[in-house]
Amino acid sequence: MKPAPFKYHDPRSVKDLVGLLASLENAKLLAGGQSLGPMLNFRYLMPDHLIDLNRIAELAYIRPGADTLEIGAMTRQRTLEHSQEVQRTCPVLVEALHSVGHIATRNRGTIGGSLSHLDPAAELPGVCALHDAMLTVAGPNGTRSIAMAEWGVSFMTPNLEPNEVLTGVTLKAWREPHGYAFVELARRQGDFAMAGVGCLVALDGNSKVRRIALSLIGVTTTPVRLSAAEKLLTGSDLAGEAIKAAAAEIGALEALDDAHATGTYRKRLAGVMLGRAIGRAAERARMQGSRQ
Amino acid sequence: MSDRRTIEVTVNGVRHTREVETRLTLGDFLRHELGLTGTHIGCEHGVCGACTIHLDGAAARSCILFAVQAHGCEITTVEGLAKSDGTLHAVQQAFRDHHGLQCGFCTPGMQMTITAFLAENSSPSEKEVREAISGNLCRCTGYQGIVAAALDAAQKLRGA
Ligand code: FES
Numbered sequence: 205m206k207p208a209p210f211k212y213h214d215p216r217s218v219k220d221l222v223g224l225l226a227s228l229e230n231a232k233l234l235a236g237g238q239s240l241g242p243m244l245n246f247r248y249l250m251p252d253h254l255i256d257l258n259r260i261a262e263l264a265y266i267r268p269g270a271d272t273l274e275i276g277a278m279t280r281q282r283t284l285e286h287s288q289e290v291q292r293t294c295p296v297l298v299e300a301l302h303s304v305g306h307i308a309t310r311n312r313g314t315i316g317g318s319l320s321h322l323d324p325a326a327e328l329p330g331v332c333a334l335h336d337a338m339l340t341v342a343g344p345n346g347t348r349s350i351a352m353a354e355w356g357v358s359f360m361t362p363n364l365e366p367n368e369v370l371t372g373v374t375l376k377a378w379r380e381p382h383g384y385a386f387v388e389l390a391r392r393q394g395d396f397a398m399a400g401v402g403c404l405v406a407l408d409g410n411s412k413v414r415r416i417a418l419s420l421i422g423v424t425t426t427p428v429r430l431s432a433a434e435k436l437l438t439g440s441d442l443a444g445e446a447i448k449a450a451a452a453e454i455g456a457l458e459a460l461d462d463a464h465a466t467g468t469y470r471k472r473l474a475g476v477m478l479g480r481a482i483g484r485a486a487e488r489a490r491m492q493g494s495r496q
Numbered sequence: 497m498s499d500r501r502t503i504e505v506t507v508n509g510v511r512h513t514r515e516v517e518t519r520l521t522l523g524d525f526l527r528h529e530l531g532l533t534g535t536h537i538g539c540e541h542g543v544c545g546a547c548t549i550h551l552d553g554a555a556a557r558s559c560i561l562f563a564v565q566a567h568g569c570e571i572t573t574v575e576g577l578a579k580s581d582g583t584l585h586a587v588q589q590a591f592r593d594h595h596g597l598q599c600g601f602c603t604p605g606m607q608m609t610i611t612a613f614l615a616e617n618s619s620p621s622e623k624e625v626r627e628a629i630s631g632n633l634c635r636c637t638g639y640q641g642i643v644a645a646a647l648d649a650a651q652k653l654r655g656a
């Protein structure tokens with residue numbers, strides 16, 4: 205048998221789940237299992253208790269609001285990918301999902317699992333950063349909300365106590381017409397991105413940037429918004445010079461350096477991805493404009 | 497003390513009830529408990545796709561699912577593709593016709609991936625087929641025969 209022995213629990217409600225978390229020592233939460241499964245098989249992790257969230261029906265939902273999109277933590281990636289509501293309110297999420305693993309892993313993988321595992325190369329946290337998401341966490345003292353900007357504490361470490369669980373995430377949708385893009389480079393389709401950039405952009409009547417959001421994955425320990433680049437590009441016409449100046453801001457980041465890619469290479473790639481993401485998003489924004 | 501549960505699953509149309517250790521993976525359950533050794537276990541950590549089965553109709557990796565999680569579910573393995581009289585499934589026949597396999601290790605996973613994919617997308621492009629099998633590793637064929645088989649099977653399934 206691959207994993208070390210554990211006691212298995214499969215609560216049916218968030219209330220029971222929170223109760224279990226409060227009472228058990230060295231427990232791990234099992235969402236889609238596409239990252240945790242390998243870690244258990246390798247015995248990198250040897251929890252005494254495994255709490256399976258897959259039978260908690262109340263954690264799987266997609267609820268579009270006036271300018272929000274609420275998603276339950278146990279909503280499968282494949283469900284999001286096929287959702288008309290998601291396509292309508294946050295299409296960049298659908299685009300990013302095409303780079304998340306493979307069909308078989310997206311069938312199981314969940315948005316909450318991805319946010320809690322917080323791999324630096326994960327696409328979904330990058331999309332949540334792009335859409336100024338608020339995360340809802342349940343624990344012994346009730347629930348609390350955390351902004352995505354505060355979610356990543358350090359490498360693969362979310363802002364979560366051992367007795368807490370992420371239950372849902374609320375993305376802020378853009379009301380104005382806008383273009384979007386999610387672009388990344390990995391060694392093969394579905395593999396970990398060496399660098400990836402998400403972009404949302406709204407243009408004014410003169411094709412100048414009215415509003416722009418940029419997020420970066422795969423380069424820093426946790427996903428980041430490129431706020432300095434956003435500031436530089438606001439009001440610009442997205443000409444080559446403007447994008448070059450924005451890409452230069454990436455140079456100031458502290459990049460991951462590992463066997464897959466050096467930090468210098470990742471940052472260089474990030475600049476290229478930035479240009480491509482902005483290019484594609486702006487093109488879509490212009491198409492939006494001409495349809496109005 | 498091992499942690500055990502009784503589970504009930506339907507595999508290729510047959511109902512099974514078994515008591516299993518909760519840390520037993522679904523892949524090991526199929527192979528060791530039910531003797532269905534068509535499902536191959538390669539990497540055992542979700543990378544190679546050899547262990548792919550259908551869980552309630554959706555492709556999933558059986559090496560990173562626990563048998564206990566499949567309680568109450570319908571599972572299809574590669575043994576469930578051919579008809580009981582031995583007639584191959586269109587995808588299997590196409591693999592034979594197009595040299596879609598050499599050693600055969602990746603084949604069950606490839607076929608389970610492709611059958612689920614074609615059920616959703618009946619006329620895929622070559623690019624879409626390559627993307628669909630991107631999570632399945634083959635060390636023999638160079639993928640050409642597999643891609644050709646998937647495209648041919650799609651056409652046959654559309655015509656049928
Ligand atoms: S054996 Fe399951 S993915 Fe390799």
Ligand code: FES
Nearest residue numbers: 598599634635636
């Ligand atoms: S046929 Fe040998 S690994 Fe694919």
